[in-house]
Structures are given as C-alpha cells and as structure tokens.
Amino acid sequence: MLYRKPLNKLQRFLRRQGFLRVGVFSAFFLGIVLYSWIALSQQPVTLNLLMTAPDAQPWQQGIVRDFEAKNPDIRINIIEGPNATNLLEDLYTSAFILGDSPYDLINMDVIWTPKFAAAGWLMDLTDRISAEELKAFSDADVEGSRYEGRLYRIPMRSDVGMLYYRTDLLEQAGLQPPETFTDLIQASQTLQQKDLINWGYVWQGRQYEGLVAMFIEVLEGFGGFWVNPENLEVGLDRPETLQAIAFLKDTIQQGISPPGVTTYQEEETRRFFQSGQAAFLRNWPYVWPLAQEEGSPIEGRIAIKPMVATPGRTGGACLGGWGLGISTSTRHPEEAWRAIQYFTSEEAQKNFILNAGFVPSRRSLFTDPEIVAKYPHYPQLLEVVQQAVLRPPIAQYAQTSDILQRYLSAALTNRMTPEQAMQAAANETRRLLNRG
Amino acid sequence: MFNTKTIRGREQRTAWILIVPALLMLLFVFGYPILRAFWLSLFTQNLGTRLQPVFSGFDNYSRMAGDGRFWQSFWVTIIFTVSSVVLELILGLAIALILNQKFFGRGLVRTSAIIPWALPTALIGLAWAWIFNDQFGIVNDILLRLGIINTGINWLGDPTLAMFAVIFADVWKTTPFISILLLAGLQSISPDLYEAHSIDGATPWQNFRQITLPLLLPQILIAMLFRFAQAFGVFDLIQVMTGGGPGGATEVVSLYIYSTVMRYLDFGYGAALVVVTFLLLILAVAIASLLLNKLRARTSGTT
DSSP states (O other): OTTHHHHHHHHHHHHHHHHHHHHHHHHHHHHHHHHHHHHHHHSOEEEEEEEEHHHHHHHHHTHHHHHHHHOTTEEEEEEEEOSSHHHHHHHHHHHHHTSSOSOSEEEEEGGGHHHHHHTTOBOOOGGGSOHHHHHTBOHHHHHTTEETTEEOOEEEEEEEOEEEEEHHHHHHHTOOOOOBHHHHHHHHHHHHHTTSOSEEEEOOOSSSHHHHHHHHHHHHHTTOOSEETTTTEEOTTSHHHHHHHHHHHHHHHTTSSOGGGGGOOHHHHHHHHHTTOEEEEEEOTTHHHHHTSTTOTTTTOEEEEOOOBSTTSOOOEEEEEEEEEEBTTOSOHHHHHHHHHHHTSHHHHHHHHHHHOOEESBGGGGGOHHHHHHOTTHHHHHHHHTTEEOOOOOTTHHHHHHHHHHHHHHHHTTSSOHHHHHHHHHHHHHHHHHOO | OOOTTSHHHHHHHHHHHHHHHHHHHHIIIIIHHHHHHHHHTTEEOSGGGTTOOEEOTTHHHHHHHTOHHHHHHHHHHHHHHHHHHHHHHHHHHHHHHHHHSOOTTHHHHHHHHTHHHHSOHHHHHHHHHHHTOTTTOHHHHHHHHTTSOSSOOOGGGSHHHHHHHHHHHHHHHHHHHHHHHHHHHHHTSOHHHHHHHHHTTOOHHHHIIIIIHHHHHHHHHHHHHHHHHHHHTOOHHHHHHTTTOSTTTTOOHHHHHHIIIIISOOHHHHHHHHHHHHHHHHHHHHHHHHHHHHHHHHHTTOO
8 A cells, every 4th residue: 555645645735726626617607797797787888760761861870979989888780671651650669569679779650659569569669758848849849749638759850741742833823821721712813824843733632641741631621530539530421531532533524633643642743833834732841942952943933831722721740750669678778768859959959950951849949040041941841730630549540541541542643432432441341440 | 778689789989978078078169269269249349338348239240231241351351262262263173183283393293382371370461562562663673574564563562463563472382282182082083984985986085075074073172161161261461461451452352350359349240250151151151061962972973
C-alpha cells in the first residue's frame, strides 16, 4: 500500500479542485444571469406598428426619430404594409384571429375602430385620458374613436370630404359660392351655358367605399340618415335618402356631371378637376397641395367650403382619418401608451404637419400661425372639420357599407329604380343588424 | 351480426374489420368538418354578438334567401364554371388530338404543354392581371399596334370584360390538365378500330364521331367532373386578378364566403353559406356521376 498515500492526496487535490471549479463556474454563471437580467431590463422595448408603405417614410424620418431620441428605452418598429388600406385591415384581422398579434400599437382608420373594439382586440383607453385632454381634439374624431361609450383610439390625423370650387370662374360669371343643392346645379348650368367650363360638378360614383363616403354628405345635407348607431334604426328607405339619390342622378341627367362619373374614384375626379374640366369637385384634403402645385392649370384659382345642403341645413363632411390604439395582446401597454401620448401631442403633430402635411386632429393646430403660414387654407379646413359626420360607428360597418354600395351603385347606373334599390338595401341592412 | 358459420359471412366480417380504419379516417377528415360547419350555421356568431355564438336556428338560411349578393355571386360562379369548363373541354380535346399524332419533337411539345397547369395559380393570376392592365398591359399594346382600338381598354375595370379576362386566364391555365387526361384516353383506343373503319370507307370525321368520341366519353366525363368541382370553388385566380371587382362583377361564391368570414367576421352566416354551396355542389356532382355510370355501362356494353 505504498501508493495509497499519494493517491489520497491526489483525490483530495482533485476534490478541492472540483469544489473550486464548481464555485468558479457557478459564480460565473450567476454573474451572467445577473448581468443579462440587468442588461435586458435596460434594453429598449420594441413596439411594432403597421402602416401603409407610403405613410411609413414620413413617420420614420419625423416623429419616430424624435420620439426615440426622447425615450431611449423604447424603439418603434414600423412594419411597411400594402398601399391599399383594405389590405391593411385584412392583415390586422388575420393576425388577430390567429390570437397573438405581432402588433403593439394599432394604426386604425376611423371605420375599423368599432369592429376591432367589438372583437375585443383593443385596449380600453377611457380611463387613461381625461375629458379635458380630449376636448382639444375635434369632436367627430373623438366620437369616431368610441365604441359603445368607451374610448379605444386616440385620433391622430383627420380627413374630411369637402367641396372644391373654381374662384376664377365664379368671379367671371358674377356668382357666389353655392350654399344649397339647387345653387350648385344652377351655378354649374350658368357656367356651362356661358361656355366657361365643360362640366359642372364631379364626384365619386364607383361602387367602393368612397361612394358611401360621398353619399353620406349629400344624405346629411337632406337631413336623412343611414344607420342610427344608438338603436340600429335604418333610414335608407326614407324620403330623404331618395331625394339625395335624385340629386345625384340629376347632376348626370342635366349634363352637369359627366356620365362616366359612376365609374370614378378619387383620383379620376381629381385629375378631371385639376385639368380644368370641371368647376366643382367633391374630394378629400389631399387634392389641395396637388391642385396648387406649380404648373397645375388651376394653381391659385381654387377654394374650399363644406358640402352644400338644403336651405336651412348645414352640409356634412364625411370623416376619415387615422388614430392609434393599443392591442390587447401587447406585452408593453405602458410603453405603447407613452408612444401614443407623444404621437398625438401638439408638438409632435405640429412638426409632423409642417414636414409631411396632413390634417391634424387637434383643433388648435388649424389656426397655428406657423402652420397657417405654410398652408393658408387650414382655417377654412377647420370650418369643414367642424361639420364632420361619421359613417355609422357600428361593429358590422363593413358589411353594412357593402350593402349600400351595391344598391346605391345599381340605382345610380339605372339598373334598379332608386325606390326598389333602397328598399332592398334597407331590408338587407335590417336583417343584418337585427340579428345579434 | 354476421353469420360466422358460412365462409361468406366470415369474409364479410374480415372485410369490415379491414375497412373500419379507413372509414374512421374519412369520418374524421370529411365528416367532422362538414357537421361542424352545419352546427355553426345554426348560430349567430358575429361582431354584433361580440363573436359569441348565439343559437338562432335557421335564421342564417332565411337571411341567405334575401341576400342579393349571395345570389349574384352564385350566378357569377355558374357563368364562370360553365363557360370555362366548356371552353377548356373543346380546346383540351383539340390539343389532345394534335398531341396524339406522330410528329417531330412530340415529346418536347407534350411536356411543355403541361407547364401552364404546373405553375402556381397566384403567380399566373398576377401575370394575367398585368397582361390585361389598361396602361401597361400587353393585350392593349397588341390591339393598339394592330390598329384595332385607338385607346387602351380597361379590361379589369369593366364588368363584362373583367369576367372575360378571368375566364380566359382560367382556360389558359387548366386546358393542359384536360388535354393530358384526354390524351391518355386517346392512347388507350386501339388503332385496329380505325383501320377496320377506314377499310369500310369511313371519313376522318366519321372516325372521330363514331370511334374517338364514344370511347373517350368516360375520360371526358371524369375531366369535366374534376374541372367542374375545381372551377366552382375557384378562389386564388380571381382574388389575385380582380379581387371580385369591379363592383362584385367577378365575385364568385368562395370570395363572398371569404369576405363574410375574414372581413366581416360573420362566422355563423359564413358557415351557412358554406353549407348551401356544398349541398349544391354535391347535387351537381351526383348528377354528373350518375351520367358517368350510365355512359360507362353503355360504352362497355353491359346493358
């Protein structure tokens, strides 16, 4: 047993070594865990935000950069989606139906809000913002962000339909800007008779969402309604609706609007108006900068006003526009709320408008001196925004709208009489809404 | 249950035991989804009910009766199916007859003839949407150069022309499928028959009418059945080319069901639409297979 002793020694040495190694290793391991835990908590949180590709550019260069500079703990990851907004809606829908949506902040069109809220995909924001703070936003924008009395979205940009008219032509003919439907038709006829212009009034008549956006403005002017969101009453077969359709059909029959108007979308009407072919145009705010561009045939010869109405009534302006909500599946609701607060703040909106030029959701910005200096028509735009009307804020809006689009288009293109078409539309809408 | 005393009874029992796994599989894969869809169609489950199912009996079905859009999409589907299947059949038969002849490079031509069918439909749809584009499309370019038209035609923007365009694209894509199927049928016809017939003094047309067509009928019917079921459920091609537009002119039933479920989140009504379409399709296929069996029996001379 001569070798016993050194062996024991060796064993002891190894055991000591082992303890040492274990000790060093576990200390090292714990250190890594601790370090990464600290490091991770310092890592910025990433918020995903989906938007159309053309929108993403100004966001990334403008407010996202400013926000990240001020909040180093939050990163905004903008995902560029398809250009068509209905495809964007489909992307959101399929992501949410599958359960865990990858989007934290939801950039929403006004007409999606009730659907997303009813499906339970949006966080209730009612208690996060005071009534005082909400008052700074235009009323219709806020109204369009609610569903069944709760707030689900903070408006960020507005969009309203309005009447564009040619100031030079009206002056030459000694006419005032039209106030009523009759004025509009008469002014157009006068201008056409004096050979000042080929066509009077162009509007969007194709079967698509833009058709109902245009139609609710006329409907509002006649005092009618589409669907009452309170009690889901349907007003499509009432006489006001038929009067509104009669007015639109008149514009075609009396040669004020080109017959092709029933196939036009926004861009076709904008090009028509901008090339100097028509005296009046119903369209959205994006037309203004394009029509006033250098080299445009109507540069400096246009003005805007709210849509005309029957005497004694004010015309409606269909409200579009975007706002931000928080998805229920997000893991960072607090950070998302901070981002919303910044993006909808006065400062951020002002910078964004001065750089990218869209219509604000905050009323004070319409008359802000810096903004007015750059966009002199904004005070007039405020007038339009204040007459904004909502498309019915109901959960089943998309379906309701598709029904009206089909039958309205059928009535305007003489495939059905207006009475038949609206009776059928009203019945289908009632059947849809009364269920559930 | 079975009379195990006789050989026949025992065989029957074995047969059933062997068949049960396959039956269970079929029940699980086909039976369950169909019954589930039918069950769901008895409920209202949409945004109005906050996506909660509420039992509503046959309400969804009565709503369908007054749904103009469903009937319109149904007619669009019928028009699309009938015109594309008929055109494909005529063209497919012509191509099959040509490919059945002996000529130089036949193998190469036969292989390349299936290419359209082998390509992914969504890509084909995208390609055809560009071909029919009103500004940059090659169809307008050719017509303009030939001096047939003066300004570009908006193919996909006009209801009738859009329908024509999607049918054209579908015919282009699936004719090869029919021609390959019919070619196989043609090759199984014995040349002796033609020889004998020719000796009797028959013209080529008589050959075709009296030999080719009757003997090819089973293949023609099978091809029709396949294509009918496929064309009736067409989705990808139209979704990519027109999205159902303009104004619902090319909206087939499958596109409407897709909108109802995916856009409107109207699950109950969507299920009712699926059930009705499914029953109508079953009816059509049943009639077709009845005809098929009758014809088969006649051509094989057993009746």
